Every structure is written in C-alpha cells, then in structure tokens.
Amino acid sequence: MPKFLNKVICGDCIEVLANAKPFADLIFADPPFNIGYKYDKYYDKVKKKNYIAWTKDWMAVCKKVLKPHGSFYIAIGDEYAANVKIIADELGLFMRNWIIWHYTFGQQTKKKFARAHTHIFYFVNDKKKFTFNDYAVRVPSDRQLIYNDRRANPKGKMPNDVWDEFPRVCGTFKERQGWHPCQMPESLLTRITAVSSNPGDCVLDPFSGSGTTTAVAYQSGRNYVGVEISQKYVENTEKRLAELKKQQFSNLFLNAAELNELKRLSTDTKIPLREITADKKLLKQFTNQFAVRMNNQKQYGTKQIMTALEDLAD
Numbered sequence: 001m002p003k004f005l006n007k008v009i010c011g012d013c014i015e016v017l018a019n020a021k022p023f024a025d026l027i028f029a030d031p032p033f034n035i036g037y038k039y040d041k042y043y044d045k046v047k048k049k050n051y052i053a054w055t056k057d058w059m060a061v062c063k064k065v066l067k068p069h070g071s072f073y074i075a076i077g078d079e080y081a082a083n084v085k086i087i088a089d090e091l092g093l094f095m096r097n098w099i100i101w102h103y104t105f106g107q108q109t110k111k112k113f114a115r116a117h118t119h120i121f122y123f124v125n126d127k128k129k130f131t132f133n134d135y136a137v138r139v140p141s142d143r144q145l146i147y148n149d150r151r152a153n154p155k156g157k158m159p160n161d162v163w164d165e166f167p168r169v170c171g172t173f174k175e176r177q178g179w180h181p182c183q184m185p186e187s188l189l190t191r192i193t194a195v196s197s198n199p200g201d202c203v204l205d206p207f208s209g210s211g212t213t214t215a216v217a218y219q220s221g222r223n224y225v226g227v228e229i230s231q232k233y234v235e236n237t238e239k240r241l242a243e244l245k246k247q248q249f250s251n252l253f254l255n256a257a258e259l260n261e262l263k264r265l266s267t268d269t270k271i272p273l274r275e276i277t278a279d280k281k282l283l284k285q286f287t288n289q290f291a292v293r294m295n296n297q298k299q300y301g302t303k304q305i306m307t308a309l310e311d312l313a314d
C-alpha cells in the first residue's frame with residue numbers, strides 16, 4: 001500500500017480498498033450508525049436491510065486488507081451491534097473483547113433511559129497471534145494506590161472492558177475540530193493504537209471523518225491510511241495533520257512521545273496532573289507506571305516527571 005501510506009484518500013472505502021493486498025496491522029472503523037446524523041456526503045438513514053448489506057461489504061473488504069496477525073476494532077451503536085458481531089463471525093474474525101465505551105454526556109430523553117455508551121468490538125484475524133502490548137495500557141491498581149498491598153502487581157493492572165475514562169469531545173475541548181458531527185476522542189484511539197500496534201506499523205481508518213485515527217497514529221509513531229468520502233473532511237483532516245506536524249513538544253528530559261504518554265496515563269488513571277504533583281507517594285507510583293508503559297531501558301526520576309507534569313498542567 002505504499003502509494004496510500006500516510007495519506008487520507010477521498011473516496012468510498014469499499015472501492016478504494018477493493019484491490020489492495022493485506023497491509024493493515026490495525027484497523028479502526030467508526031462507520032455512520034444509520035441514525036440520521038448529518039454528514040457532508042453521506043445520508044445516514046437508509047433501509048435496515050441495505051445498511052446491513054453495506055456493513056457486510058465494508059467489513060469484508062477491511063478483513064481482506066488486514067494482515068494475518070492484525071487487529072480490527074469497530075465502533076457501533078446499539079441498533080446494529082448484534083449484526084456486526086454476526087457478520088464478523090461469518091467472516092472468520094475472532095472477538096477478543098466487546099468493549100463498552102461509557103460516557104456521561106448522554107443525550108437526555110423523556111420516555112426511555114438516556115443512552116450513554118457506544119459498543120467497540122475488538123476482533124483479530126488469528127486467535128493466537130496478534131499484537132497486544134499490555135504494558136502500554138496498564139494503570140496503577142487500588143491495591144497499589146489505596147491499600148498499600150504488597151501482593152499488588154508492580155506493573156499495575158489491566159483496564160477492564162468498560163471504558164469510562166474518555167469523555168466525548170464536547171464544544172469546550174481544545175481538540176474539538178468543530179467541522180465534523182461525531183469526532184472520537186484522541187485518548188480513546190491512543191489506547192487502542194498503543195495496545196494493538198507497534199511503532200512503524202500501519203493503521204487504517206476506512207471512515208476517517210475528522211481524522212482522529214490518523215492524528216493519533218502520527219503522534220504515536222505509526223503509519224496511517226485514512227479513507228473518507230467527503231472531500232471537505234479530507235481537506236480539513238489534512239490541515240489538522242499539518243498543524244500537528246508543525247508542533248514540537250518536548251522539555252529538557254522528555255521527548256514528545258514521553259510527554260504524550262504522561263498525559264495519557266493521567267487520563268487513564270482519572271487523576272488530574274496537579275493531584276499527582278501534590279502527593280509524593282502518588283508521584284512515585286505514577287513514575288513507576290510511566291516507566292512500565294515506556295518499556296525502554298531509560299531510568300525516570302520523580303523530579304523529571306514532576307517538572308514535566310507541572311509544564312503539562314500549565
């Protein structure tokens with residue numbers, strides 16, 4: 001896929017990907033949910049049977065371009081979650097997790113319970129062989145943080161399959177692009193990218209939208225391929241990526257990847273940066289967890305981490 005590498009292509013993902021050989025180590029697909037959202041170039045309220053047939057088609061094309069040991073995540077609403085699971089079974093994908101992304105910003109309703117979640121399926125091509133970097137997503141456990149329990153795993157614990165640490169991107173958020181109706185948070189995509197791909201891998205998003213997956217792949221040192229049917233969204237995504245490529249984050253001790261990881265750890269643990277710097281024990285715990293996540297030979301001191309956290313909090 002070299003001609004598409006690190007590009008966002010304007011087109012219909014089924015057509016664009018139809019003749020490609022397997023190239024993706026990780027696919028994240030967040031298709032329109034068929035619930036009447038207003039997109040620039042896609043009508044999001046088609047007949048149920050047409051939507052299911054289309055879902056089969058794009059999932060089949062994605063499966064074809066997924067490498068033998070690749071991972072495939074799909075975000076979907078309640079209406080078609082069961083269909084996605086059945087189609088995945090038919091295509092020979094293996095489900096590793098059925099993740100619930102829970103957010104508190106649910107739309108209010110009078111006549112039923114307010115919806116506050118999206119399904120995220122995590123499939124793989126090969127049941128036994130796939131990338132899963134557990135160290136990159138571990139968080140400090142209650143045993144470590146609260147109970148001082150010596151039996152605690154010093155590497156922290158794995159998050160569970162209900163993800164409630166990633167708020168939806170609302171109007172006041174710095175990362176909000178403002179020109180796309182349903183932008184996913186970068187923090188959520190960063191977890192998926194960190195655990196299911198390695199630096200230099202290729203991440204594909206067949207429904208690129210505001211370009212969140214490509215932005216995260218770039219910042220995480222992965223290659224990306226985005227496909228998006230709207231020319232306007234593609235152009236805006238190119239601007240989003242160009243802005244990112246201009247930014248130079250680093251401080252005296254830590255490079256951009258390390259600073260991003262610090263921010264991500266603070267989101268994942270739901271502990272604000274200022275709280276970490278104000279508590280010596282917590283800072284030590286946080287520094288240890290950070291070192292586990294970086295998984296390199298470097299030694300990180302609490303003073304360096306403190307300085308970086310203070311910079312980030314400003």
Ligand SMILES: C[S@@+](CC[C@H](N)C(=O)[O-])C[C@H]1O[C@@H](n2cnc3c(N)ncnc32)[C@H](O)[C@@H]1O
Nearest residue numbers: 012013030032042183184207209210212228229
């Ligand atoms: C739910 S949004 C994706 C949002 C994205 N995850 C983000 O964070 O911005 C779905 C996107 O799919 C695009 N789309 C719809 N049909 C498509 C197709 N056949 N091929 C490529 N893109 C398509 C829509 O224009 C829309 O931007």
